[in-house]
Amino acid sequence: MTVVRPTTEPDPAPPERLLRINEVAAELGLTTRSIRYYEEMGLLAPAARSDGAYRLYDPSDIERLRFIKRLRDDAGFSLAQIGQMLEDEAARVRNRERLAHTTDPAERRVYLTEAEERVERQIALLQDKAGSLAAMIADAEARLTRIRAGIAELGDDR
Amino acid sequence: MTVVRPTTEPDPAPPERLLRINEVAAELGLTTRSIRYYEEMGLLAPAARSDGAYRLYDPSDIERLRFIKRLRDDAGFSLAQIGQMLEDEAARVRNRERLAHTTDPAERRVYLTEAEERVERQIALLQDKAGSLAAMIADAEARLTRIRAGIAELGDDR
DNA sequence: TCTAACCTTTACGTCAACGTGAAGGTTGTG
DNA sequence: CACAACCTTCACGTTGACGTAAAGGTTAGA
Secondary structure, three states, X not given: OOOOOOOOOOOOOXXXXXXXXXXXXXXXXXXXXXXXXXXXXXXXXXXXEOOOOOEEEOHHHHHHHHHHHHHHHOOOOOHHHHHHHHOOXXXXXXXXXXXXXXXXXXXXXXXXXXXXXXXXXXXXXHHHHHHHHHHHHHHXXXXXXXXXXXXXXXXXXX | OOOOOOOOOOOOOOOOOOEEHXXXXXXXXXXXXXXXXXXXXXXOOOOEEOOOOOEEEOHHXXXXXXXXXXXXXXXXXXXXXXXXXXXXXXXXXXXXXXXXXXXXXXXXXXXXXXXXXXXXXXXHHHHHHHHHHHHHHHHHHHHHHHHHHXXXXXXXXX
């Protein structure tokens, strides 16, 4: 697999606009308070601050927040659990810095391998939850079967 | 007060012992406070009260509580959501009475059909949640694939 | 009948996950 | 440069889901 590297860099990258907290909140359907609270709890840190200390979020922050919201709303995890799933934020920031400032394959490999392990742990937790949900569905379906058997029985001895 | 053991009577009927709140709590791994709170919130009502107003729970109450606990712990539903899933408790009590006091197939059919509908709604809600969980797992697996592709890429161009 | 171990209701305390000001600084558009 | 519309950091309020203690009644065994 050979990736073609353009010899002259015409910067095809998008403008990479940083969003302020209210824009992020509106896009994700969160409140600014929640976002700040998640930061307090160590779930994320904005990519940057403006000169006047405004929080500025990059696309990966948005992704992270979207993931947090789904964990909270869809899976029903507590923020503490989510924090464990997202793992050490400080390590993430350090890794982001290192990845941005190095082209050394060895270092990049370290970052990516750590990320791989984190995602694997996430999947394990999600699958655990999905498993117990599946068990509940199976239970409910069994009850449904019993109820329908009762109805059929009534129908038989009419 | 000697308990008669009539050798002549095979006693096919189960003892149908009613449990007090602490016995129920111990068996289910809940606190008595939680059980009383669920009652306050309208999630269940004990089958009976003793002369001295002790709460007395029958097997179907235990089943219901076990279900509540699983919805709370495994699926992460709020008590309000659980209340919706369990639907109108008063209707359940009325139906229990009616089912106990009638052998009329038509009436029994009404009770069972209502139960069927309730269980079907429960299953729908659970499957909805399971669906979004599955989507999250798929997402995570996609990210995992991307990360592994990145690692492979590093391995290739060395 | 007495007593320990239950139970009752009432009521205030706690913790997570925010909501809601207050008091003031920042941005960018006219 | 004025000013509305953002943003900042406190800091206290609220809601859900209980914990915990108080003051007293109930049960069952010795």
